[in-house]
Amino acid sequence: MVSATTSQSVGKQRVRDRAAPPTLERPGVAWAVPGLLFFLVFAVAPMVGVLYLSFTHWDGLNTPQFTGAENWSRFFGDSQVWQATAVTGVLLVGNILVQAPVSILLGVWAAGHQRNRAVLSAVFFLPLLLSTAATAIMWRQLLDPNFGLPSKVQWLFGANPLGTQQGAIACLVLVTSWQFVPFHSLLYQGAARAIPQTLYQAASIDGAGRRLQFFHITLPQLRNTMITSTIFMVVGGLTAFDIVLLLTNGGPGTDTSILPFSMYQTAFRTYDYGYASAIASFLLLIATAASVLLTKLSGYDKMTSTLEGL
Amino acid sequence: MRTRPNYAAGGAAFVWLLIIGVPLYALLNTALQPPSKYTDKGPLGLPTALTFDNFSTVLDSGFLQYIWNTVFVAAGTVAIVLALGIPISYAVVRGRGWYSRGVFRLFLLGLAIPSQAVIIPLFLIVNDLGFYDTLWGIILPTAAFALPVSVLVLSGGMRDISTELYEAMALDGASPARSLLTLVVPMSKSAIATTSVFAALQAWNGFLFPLIMTQSDDTKLVTLGLYNFVSQYGANVPALLAAVLLSAAPILVVYLFARRALVAGLMGAGGK
Numbered sequence: 001m002v003s004a005t006t007s008q009s010v011g012k013q014r015v016r017d018r019a020a021p022p023t024l025e026r027p028g029v030a031w032a033v034p035g036l037l038f039f040l041v042f043a044v045a046p047m048v049g050v051l052y053l054s055f056t057h058w059d060g061l062n063t064p065q066f067t068g069a070e071n072w073s074r075f076f077g078d079s080q081v082w083q084a085t086a087v088t089g090v091l092l093v094g095n096i097l098v099q100a101p102v103s104i105l106l107g108v109w110a111a112g113h114q115r116n117r118a119v120l121s122a123v124f125f126l127p128l129l130l131s132t133a134a135t136a137i138m139w140r141q142l143l144d145p146n147f148g149l150p151s152k153v154q155w156l157f158g159a160n161p162l163g164t165q166q167g168a169i170a171c172l173v174l175v176t177s178w179q180f181v182p183f184h185s186l187l188y189q190g191a192a193r194a195i196p197q198t199l200y201q202a203a204s205i206d207g208a209g210r211r212l213q214f215f216h217i218t219l220p221q222l223r224n225t226m227i228t229s230t231i232f233m234v235v236g237g238l239t240a241f242d243i244v245l246l247l248t249n250g251g252p253g254t255d256t257s258i259l260p261f262s263m264y265q266t267a268f269r270t271y272d273y274g275y276a277s278a279i280a281s282f283l284l285l286i287a288t289a290a291s292v293l294l295t296k297l298s299g300y301d302k303m304t305s306t307l308e309g310l
Numbered sequence: 311m312r313t314r315p316n317y318a319a320g321g322a323a324f325v326w327l328l329i330i331g332v333p334l335y336a337l338l339n340t341a342l343q344p345p346s347k348y349t350d351k352g353p354l355g356l357p358t359a360l361t362f363d364n365f366s367t368v369l370d371s372g373f374l375q376y377i378w379n380t381v382f383v384a385a386g387t388v389a390i391v392l393a394l395g396i397p398i399s400y401a402v403v404r405g406r407g408w409y410s411r412g413v414f415r416l417f418l419l420g421l422a423i424p425s426q427a428v429i430i431p432l433f434l435i436v437n438d439l440g441f442y443d444t445l446w447g448i449i450l451p452t453a454a455f456a457l458p459v460s461v462l463v464l465s466g467g468m469r470d471i472s473t474e475l476y477e478a479m480a481l482d483g484a485s486p487a488r489s490l491l492t493l494v495v496p497m498s499k500s501a502i503a504t505t506s507v508f509a510a511l512q513a514w515n516g517f518l519f520p521l522i523m524t525q526s527d528d529t530k531l532v533t534l535g536l537y538n539f540v541s542q543y544g545a546n547v548p549a550l551l552a553a554v555l556l557s558a559a560p561i562l563v564v565y566l567f568a569r570r571a572l573v574a575g576l577m578g579a580g581g582k
Contacts, residue, residue: 049431
């Protein structure tokens with residue numbers, strides 16, 4: 001409170017110096033209240049709810065029975081959950097390792113103003129027009145071992161790419177990248193165009209070639225976009241349930257059953273909502289930790305305009 | 311200054327063109343083939359007999375209704391996100407004191423909530439409010455989960471409006487409401503466009519909320535309709551892929567007529 005009063009009086013001081021009106025009417029907290037209430041009901045309350053439900057046994061019909069830490073002790077001894085966590089992590093890292101370099105290169109390439117680049121970029125955008133469900137269903141058919149691409153171009157895909165755990169994970173990374181690289185490269189394209197040209201001009205006068213310019217100007221200038229793009233990838237990866245359901249259905253066996261998928265199965269297939277809530281709470285914890293870390297890195301929480309200081 | 315052509319980049323772009331283009335060709339080619347031809351020629355064979363029968367098969371099964379439902383959900387989501395997100399961002403950027411920072415931090419933290427993780431209690435809430443199996447049961451949670459990104463993008467846009475303009479408005483005796491309508495909204499057009507594109511795509515892509523919150527045919531969205539087709543059509547791959555193509559039709563129309571706005575909108579989602 002002290003700091004608030006100080007900043008207010010400093011503000012007033014500044015205004016008075018300019019001979020402006022003594023009070024500048026600002027929007028009060030009431031402006032944020034409807035949106036806050038809405039967000040509390042549909043996003044924050046369910047967070048509290050899922051934590052509570054993780055301490056109950058509930059079949060979805062009768063009232064939830066409080067069972068203490070039973071779900072949690074089962075959770076920590078459940079090898080299936082740890083396998084799901086490992087697969088989730090592998091997929092997350094795989095997606096970032098494939099998508100980030102490709103998106104950066106494509107985005108920087110598309111930021112050039114050449115005509116052919118503009119035309120190709122329009123084609124590269126097309127996968128974004130398909131929903132994730134549509135993309136996954138399309139690829140499911142294309143990867144079918146009998147009628148799809150593997151039967152025609154076996155040297156590239158093998159006999160049945162979705163038949164092994166490694167193959168299925170590779171396919172999930174391939175399909176996710178196919179759909180989302182266009183989005184991430186758009187972010188990089190926008191950011192690359194915003195890099196001041198003077199930096200490049202100065203560098204070429206100093207004799208720096210294309211490669212040096214890329215590593216010493218372009219990449220450092222794209223730092224914030226890299227963080228934003230990674231946040232999208234992490235949150236997207238932790239909710240990548242539809243693509244798993246439609247492409248591999250968690251298979252072969254339970255080999256690609258990632259956390260959100262196994263949570264869905266536990267809740268809506270075996271009606272064990274209490275235990276599913278424990279898995280969900282764990283998911284929530286990972287996501288929050290990842291996002292806090294990334295927003296700290298990005299400096300989003302400093303709440304300043306990027307125009308300040310220019 | 312002429313630069314020498316970048317052959318490495320050109321080559322890489324060509325490879326990516328193949329990765330994007332070949333599956334899209336296979337999609338289009340298959341959707342236009344009679345089902346009997348697909349089994350022996352596969353997705354990449356050159357087309358001999360083109361047919362639109364697959365599309366009429368899909369349309370006869372009520373797919374237009376699903377598309378209409380999806381458009382309604384997308385529009386409803388955008389309307390709610392803007393109606394709530396703009397005042398929040400305004401209070402965050404122009405308000406002073408503990409609450410403006412606190413509200414912003416809450417939504418920053420909200421960025422990380424995966425909708426999957428809270429789906430069980432959310433289902434209960436939607437059910438208790440009487441929205442189960444209605445389109446509003448999808449719109450309300452979708453809008454809530456689009457709010458954090460929207461507040462981030464909108465407040466980013468509003469922060470770039472200079473303080474002098476607000477002071478000039480206040481000097482002329484404008485209330486905060488008037489400043490919002492005549493200064494803030496017109497000046498943050500591009501942030502509003504980005505928010506709208508982002509929220510609409512969230513609704514368009516949504517799979518989990520429709521899956522959990524609705525069950526009847528009248529409230530089915532395109533993504534869920536596709537999911538049902540997988541079991542319904544089974545072996546009829548051309549019809550299934552025709553449905554995939556049809557599901558993208560509305561947004562393809564938007565892309566053809568408003569490509570710049572769509573692309574610029576998405577680019578803005580990265581912030582600055």
